[in-house]
Amino acid sequence: HFGIVRFPQKKNIVFQELNYQYSFSDWIQWSMKIDSDQKTKEEYDKKIILFPEKKQIRQVDEPWFDMLLHKATIIGGEGRLGRNNVIFTLSLAYYSSGYALETCEYNMIEFNERLHEPLSSAELSKIVRSAYSGNYEAASREFIVELCQEWVAPELKNKDLFIQRKGWWKFKKPREQRKYSHKKEWKEDLVAYLSEKSYISKPYLTLSKKDLASELGMPKRTLDKVLKELKEEHKVFYKVTRGRNGGMVIASVKALFGTIIQVRKEMQQAYVAAITEKFGLTGSFVLNTFKQLAAPYKQPEEVRLFTVDTG
Structure with missing residues (x-):
């Protein structure tokens, strides 16, 4: 039903194009589609939920x-x-x-x-x-x-x-309730594992990627991505040696830095030299990385790294 329709006559025809003709079934399908779209929009509008405005917390x-x-x-x-x-x-x-x-x-x-x-x-x-x-x-x-x-x-x-936010907010499920972990969580797991396993006498680990992935319960492909990002963020040092007797040596940068500031000053330079050799890095790169790590703890100034008062 399309409302009131007048029978076409010469007096009421304004425009005529014989190619613009549609069957009655075409008009029925068009009408049903328009009616369905309109109902869908009305139902959607009714379901819109207004969330409270996010208040800025200073x-x-x-x-x-x-x-x-x-x-x-x-x-x-x-x-x-x-x-x-x-x-x-x-x-x-x-x-x-x-x-x-x-x-x-x-x-x-x-x-x-x-x-x-x-x-x-x-x-x-x-x-x-x-x-x-x-x-x-x-x-x-x-x-x-x-x-x-x-x-x-x-x-x-x-x-x-901290001030707890009020209102409707989307929170991720606890990790134990999820099938998959987020990459950030895997990165935290790896850094925590390295820190736990590091000692002053040996602040780095020597093992294969396969063994490390197994220790963390992490897919190997995910481990490769996590290692790459943590290295770019200067949070881990690692070096992979291929071959029959190869493997990987890896350490948390924060754990290495923590080790260095705990040992006697006469041993600190030797530690840095050992780190550069173990991971195939330059001494300047290692020192700059440690200075960046120390930046949040003390204002920038031109001083020797190992004479900084971190208090």
Whole structure:
């Protein structure tokens, strides 16, 4: 049914083209399709769900910020996350929250004065300006958790430190409930495994790719992709030797760096030399990689790597 139709006559015909003719069944099919499309659109419109607007959460408004800002007992020291790291992290929070550099400096000066062992004004200024250099986006959650557990309370968890988002949000299923793991999770597994198996006397592993994949329960093809990305991110060093007696030597860069800063200074240069030989790298590349790793812990300055106060 197409409504009221007038029988064509010479008086009511405005345009005529005999090639533009369709059978009645064609019109029926067209009408049914239009009707179906209209119903589908109406049903879709009814099913649209409006999610709450995502509210911006500033780092300065989160619980961890006040916990660290009002802690006066934070000190520095070699090989630990200390006052330099706290000032840098607080400054990044101000930066990511949109505060001006001058505002951050003023508040960090007040924070520094409350410390039992304050930094010099020049050193404080370098840390703040490093946070505002544009090389960083915001304070790292990983460092925030470590700092709060070190200086506030060791039992603190993410839920105690960060604002939990409210509303309808899509969360991925727990890993144990999924058939497949994400690449990021595999990368974390590999780095954690290397760190667990490394020792000061031997901070690297020697094994085959097949054995490593078996240890991690990871598909070999996935392992190849993970190794390539971690190497590009300067998170692992590895070298593969082919042949009958070949294999792979691999180590976590963070574990290597942790080993170096723990040994006596007279042994550090020998460690770097051993690493360059073991992985077929240049000494300058290894040192630059370690300096990049140390960057979040201390403001950039021209110093020798092994004389840096990481506190």
